[in-house]
Amino acid sequence: MHWKDLKTFAIAVLLVVDAVFVFCIFEHWHAEMYYRNNLIDSAVSVFEASGLHVDSSFLEKKKESLPVYQGMSDLQSLSESLEYPGDFSRMEEDGLRLIGEDGTYFFGYDFSFFYSREERFEMPSELIHTDGWALLAGGETAAVCECVSADFLKSLLPVNRKYKYIPECLAVYGSGEESIAVFSLRFENRKTENKIFCRVSQGKVVSADGMLCTAFPDERKKAENIGLCNLLFEEKAYIDALDASERKPSYTVADVSYSYGVYFDENIFYFIPLCRITYADGESRTYNFISGELYVP
Numbered sequence: 001m002h003w004k005d006l007k008t009f010a011i012a013v014l015l016v017v018d019a020v021f022v023f024c025i026f027e028h029w030h031a032e033m034y035y036r037n038n039l040i041d042s043a044v045s046v047f048e049a050s051g052l053h054v055d056s057s058f059l060e061k062k063k064e065s066l067p068v069y070q071g072m073s074d075l076q077s078l079s080e081s082l083e084y085p086g087d088f089s090r091m092e093e094d095g096l097r098l099i100g101e102d103g104t105y106f107f108g109y110d111f112s113f114f115y116s117r118e119e120r121f122e123m124p125s126e127l128i129h130t131d132g133w134a135l136l137a138g139g140e141t142a143a144v145c146e147c148v149s150a151d152f153l154k155s156l157l158p159v160n161r162k163y164k165y166i167p168e169c170l171a172v173y174g175s176g177e178e179s180i181a182v183f184s185l186r187f188e189n190r191k192t193e194n195k196i197f198c199r200v201s202q203g204k205v206v207s208a209d210g211m212l213c214t215a216f217p218d219e220r221k222k223a224e225n226i227g228l229c230n231l232l233f234e235e236k237a238y239i240d241a242l243d244a245s246e247r248k249p250s251y252t253v254a255d256v257s258y259s260y261g262v263y264f265d266e267n268i269f270y271f272i273p274l275c276r277i278t279y280a281d282g283e284s285r286t287y288n289f290i291s292g293e294l295y296v297p
Contacts, residue, residue, distance in 0.1 A: 053252040066273035071217035113212035124197035142172040145179035149198035152205040252280040
């Protein structure tokens with residue numbers, strides 16, 4: 001056989017082998033997709049039997065893989081960064097108290113926080129649930145309250161080159177000349193479940209309370225997430241356990257979202273990924289995305 005003919009024969013053999021290889025890959029992919037789709041269809045059917053309606057698109061998405069972050073609550077460095085001439089700071093058993101010309105601050109080891117310009121302190125988180133406070137849908141008052149509160153929070157947040165906390169306004173409430181802004185902090189481009197409430201009067205924050213992150217994590221760990229399908233089975237079990245009088249005609253999943261919750265072990269804190277399942281009527285439940293347990297703020 002001439003060299004030219006041998007070369008042509010070798011190329012033909014390689015093309016046949018490549019074609020067989022591609023065909024095998026396609027067959028394998030098709031079988032995996034078939035069984036995967038069958039499993040999704042089976043799960044959706046099981047959910048439907050309990051009145052839990054889940055669009056298969058939620059289960060077809062790429063599985064979320066969220067890490068866990070760990071750090072230490074360090075109030076001493078916070079004290080040094082916030083303390084101004086004339087201020088008085090005191091380390092207490094559960095946190096740091098700082099008193100200055102503009103008011104009194106308290107930063108807890110568990111990220112608890114309050115601030116007041118006045119001697120009498122009323123928690124904004126409780127005030128918004130009393131009579132006279134209404135949700136504001138836009139307008140100048142809401143915009144001013146949000147801006148003033150955001151600047152106030154940014155001045156208290158720690159600085160880090162690697163990570164960043166970003167205040168995100170969730171809602172603004174108004175009562176007369178005063179308003180209260182509700183904030184969450186975003187971390188790694190995901191919302192945290194920490195809420196901070198700032199009461200604004202005459203263009204200044206006069207009191208605030210909530211959960212304010214005073215330190216950054218120093219370690220990032222890979223974690224085995226429990227998976228959305230497992231959490232939906234938890235929801236099914238919850239629905240099945242309800243009395244007939246408590247059950248709704250149906251439960252339609254409208255949204256699945258992910259965030260971070262903070263857990264503490266003495267002075268060590270952990271950012272743990274959370275998964276919130278929200279129904280069409282607004283009802284929702286949030287789960288620890290590692291353990292599968294319900295998250296309790």
